[in-house]
């Protein structure tokens with residue numbers, strides 16, 4: 436259970452600056468790429484060369500990971516020569532943090548010089564063509580908590596981060612999605628899909644009726660993260676690419692005996708992790724710099 440002080444939002448520009456400066460003074464790495472590891476996908480951080488690891492609990496203003504499968508550390512290093520920072524463990528709404536707190540690392544990364552965010556998650560497959568182990572490139576999202584006003588940009592806008600009303604129709608970078616398709620084709624990966632991710636609050640998995648509703652609304656996969664981070668990253672002008680590992684099939688049928696559970700989610704991560712790591716590392720190697728984004732401050 437989080438204490439009251441851990442729940443208080445420390446998301447001001449000055450606090451992000453303090454954390455960014457603390458990290459910059461404790462590492463030589465000047466990251467241009469940020470990676471967020473989803474449930475069971477922490478192995479992505481182990482690809483970094485000459486890693487320098489900071490426990491979240493040692494970083495000023497940083498929240499703590501409370502979920503099994505999220506190690507709770509920030510790893511700096513290089514991947515195919517590119518300076519990177521990798522979150523081995525992310526934060527979720529259901530952990531009890533305010534939404535501004537779970538997305539705080541995006542602003543810290545921006546202040547450190549990150550231009551490109553690569554985010555991963557585990558998600559339930561709603562699309563009936565999806566199988567467990569498929570990987571879905573996210574082309575768009577449906578922010579369900581957002582319909583109830585739960586948006587990380589709610590509250591006063593700080594123009595130093597970005598504009599009051601950021602556009603989200605280009606949230607998931609088209610060129611990076613194409614790059615992922617190209618790399619997957621070269622690697623002979625036949626499990627790559629592209630679709631719409633719907634974020635819900637969790638931590639309970641969805642009911643059958645909720646899965647049916649989300650599918651009808653146009654979602655191909657459902658999860659509990661990523662979209663909020665992408666909103667904040669795009670607000671700050673970083674380009675975003677995101678992948679969902681389909682760790683389970685959402686139950687859509689009242690006769691089904693299947694039941695979603697976190698262990699299955701972690702196990703699917705273990706099975707696909709090496710292939711995902713390869714895909715991400717080749718993509719990073721081919722990333723162009725100079726992300727000229729209108730939103731950038």
Ligand SMILES: O=P(O)(O)O[C@@H]1C[C@H](O)[C@@H](CO)O1
Nearest residue numbers: 473474556557659660697700
């Ligand atoms: O951090 P991600 O989105 O990968 O975590 C998913 C959603 C829940 O936190 C958990 C459920 O098993 O995995």
Ligand SMILES: Nc1nc2[nH]cnc2c(=O)[nH]1
Nearest residue numbers: 557558559657658659695
């Ligand atoms: N909400 C949600 N999150 C998930 N993360 C992994 N699988 C699932 C799922 O079925 N539903």
